[in-house]
Amino acid sequence: MFLNLIKDVIKTLGEHGDEKYIKESEHADLTTTIAFKIAKERKVSPQEVADEIVAKITPRGYIGGAESVNGYINFFANYEFLEDTIEVILKDENYGSIGASGKVLIEHTSANPDGPLHIGHIRNSVIGDTLARIFRKAGFDVTTHYYINDMGRQMAITVLGVERFGLKDKKPDHAIAEAYISANRLLESNPELEKEVEELMLKYENFDRETERKFKEAIEKAMAGIKATMERINVNHDEFVWESDFIKNGYVDKILGFLESKGLIKKERAWIIELEGFDKEVVIKRENGTSLYVTRDLAYHLWKSEKFERIINVWGADHKLYGAQLLKLLDILGIKKPEIVFFEFVSLPEGRMSTRRGKFISADELIEKVKEEAKKIIVNRGFSEEEIDKISEAVAIGAIRFDFLKVAPEKPMVFDMNKALDFERQTASYIQYTYSRACSIMRKCDEEVEFSPELCEKTERDLVIILAKMPYYIYKVVNEARPNIFAEYMLHLASKFNEFYRDYPVLKAEGEIKKNRIAIVAAVSKVLRIGLELMGIQAIERM
RNA sequence: GGGCCCGUGGCUCAGCCAGGACAGAGCGACGGCCUUCUAAGCCGUAGAUCCCGGGUUCAAAUCCCGGCGGGUCCGCCA
Known part of the structure; x- marks a missing residue:
């Protein structure tokens, strides 16, 4: 509107x-x-x-x-604008759509399957998943991908770890991490094992069946755990794409042929491309004939470009140089380029995280802790055990998602567990609470809804204008790929509604005034619900 | 060493791309508001050299140049 x-x-x-x-x-x-x-x-x-x-x-x-x-x-x-705004909101289940169309691919999270998701990955997931939700609402035909890096050194080390140390009986991604960490330690004290790692990688790229089985088993274990975590934080992927698929389906050969036909490749022992504007050349084929990450990624992007009109990758800022090289190569080849949304690192007060060294806070641990804290708040409010669990889960997931979402992607974050657990500063629950307040009013009235703009006081008018802005913010997010501005919008809306709630009684009002206010509350609760859904946060009617 | 990103009240952040109306929120501090629709709420007070120094402009948190501090990248790794 x-x-x-x-x-x-x-x-x-x-x-x-x-x-x-x-x-x-x-x-x-x-x-x-x-x-x-x-x-x-x-x-x-x-x-x-x-x-x-x-x-x-x-x-x-x-x-x-x-x-x-x-x-x-x-x-x-004018009044007509206010009137149409409320009318559209109350009628249109798809409020927020801006009539966009086209096939969009959003690739996000894509964490290596060598352990559980940690709080850095969560930032990626939350940005990616929220973008996907908002793009979908805008009208785009969105597909989300998780790109599984199954061919890396880290996978070979994981397989080595599983072979040497086995897997403990715990959530599979955590068990994999333990094996991976142990293998890294072993490798540090026994450098001669490098050969074994290399051999595993080589065999995997050459489709040695036994090696493939081992890799697949380890990866699927890790992915099962990762998927469970993502499901819990409402992060969905439509497809899980394996890096090795692009060797199998011929796209790697296709891309090498492309590059060759452009006369770009310098064939020394390895195949090398010199890129204008970059200090270092890019190696696309090793001396031993195997491909590299960039080769497969080029193949992946060729494939993406054939199927989608708009391609978005959500990547950590450590991939900036790599991303620039990839874009340059795609540009030279005339292949459609992705838009890359970079986000800065999440570090711990004691420094950066590392799965390899076991220095990280897992998403699972964070969820559990935040949930326990949320439970403490509602435990004495007369809810049943089941309700307490449901509400605290919704509140915890909301708090976590919102915490990452509200910060602009380019800002580095230092994660502070005490702050994550401090519900005084949790802004997601503020929005959820605002929604349940609106729901509470709606539950208690069955009167007619009739919006009359000329009856609106200043606060009420302001509120309607804010409601009208939701599609505008969706438009902005779609254009700028900055989901944090949507979080900001939702806070603004919640705050204005709470002001209204204080000053303008609904149930006690009478006649036209009452009908008018009910219309406003109905519209607000709907927009809050849609907005929360767009952030992957559950809208709860009672809390 | 070079490239990129960040630096806004005690703390966490928004605003910067497309310069303009008193720099906005939240937390924390202090003081108020529940016989009234859920107080996970609301109102008020205090608190800011917008990292520093130049420049452009009638006007700079925003643009340009130079510093400082932090992060990150610079593999025949992924």
Whole structure:
């Protein structure tokens, strides 16, 4: 809805209607700073220009009025806009869609199957999964991928570890991690075992059946655990793609042929490509004839480009240089390039995490701890055991997801367990609580719903405007791939509703006023529910 | 050493791309609000050299240059 308001402002402004200079404002529903730009060119005061523009324009569509203040041109929505907003929200189950279309691939998480997901992976999952949810809502046909790096050195070491130390009887991904960590220790004190690792890798790439069986078994164990964790935090993948598939299906050969035909490959002993603008050359085939990660990844991207219109990868910032090289190579080959969403590392107060060294906080551990803390809060509220478990699980998962989601991807994070467990600062439960407050009102009334914009007080009007903005934020996330701004939006909405809740009684109101407020509460609860769902956070009706 | 990212009240963050209306939230501190729709809520007070120094501009947290601090990358690893 808000997007329509922006369109109407652009129409109203005519030749001065540039989206870049149209902004949200605390002084108006929308404002433009275009007069400042024009004033600069003409060397006159912005106020003059703004006055001049306002005098000329005729408000169109949803624009109820325009004013010139200090060089800003402010726009206000009319009653019709408010009315249509509530109507659309109450009627449209798919509120938030912006009518986008096309096939989009989002690859995220893709953690090596050598242990459980840790809190760094969670950041990737949460960003990726939330983007997927929001893109879907926008209207895109989204497919999500988890790319399983089954061909790496770390997998060979894992297999070695499983062979030497076996697997303990615990959650399979944790058991795998233990074997992997032990194998790394063993390797450190016995460097001669390197040969064994190399041999495993070589055999795997050459499809030695027995080796394949061992790898597959270890990987599937790890993935079973990883999948269980992801399911718990509401992270879904449509497909799990194995790196080795791209050797088997011929795409690696295809990409090598492509590169060769472009005359890019320098065949020394290994196959090397020199890339303009990069210090180091890229090796795409080892001396022993095997492929490298980048080779298979190029093949994967060729495959992606054939099937999808838009490709998004969610990667850790440590892959930035690699990503730039990949994009450059794809560019040279004329293959559709992915958009890469980089996120900075999550570290612990004592330093960076490492699965190999066993220095990490697993997602499972975090979930359990946060859940215990959440339970403490509701244990004396008269809920049944079952309800307590359900609510604390929903609250814990919400808290974890929101904690990662609300921080801009480019910000490095230092994870603090005490803060993760502090429910005073948990903003997800604030939104969930706000939703259950709205639900509580809805449960207690069965009156008619009838929205009357002219009856709205300031807070109520503000609230409706915020409701109207949800599709606009979806539009922004889809364009900027920054899901944190959606989290911000949801907080803003919840906060405004709580203000309304305090000042405007619903059940005690009468007549038209009551019907009007019920309409507002109904719309708010719906938008909160949809918004929470988009963040992968459960909307709970009682807490 | 070079590339990239980050540096905003005591703490955690938003705002920076497309410069403009008093730099916004939350936590923490202090003070208030439950015979009234769930107080996991609300209101108020205190608290900011927007890392530092230059520059561009009528106007800089935002753009440019130079520093400082932290992170990260620079494998015939993935």
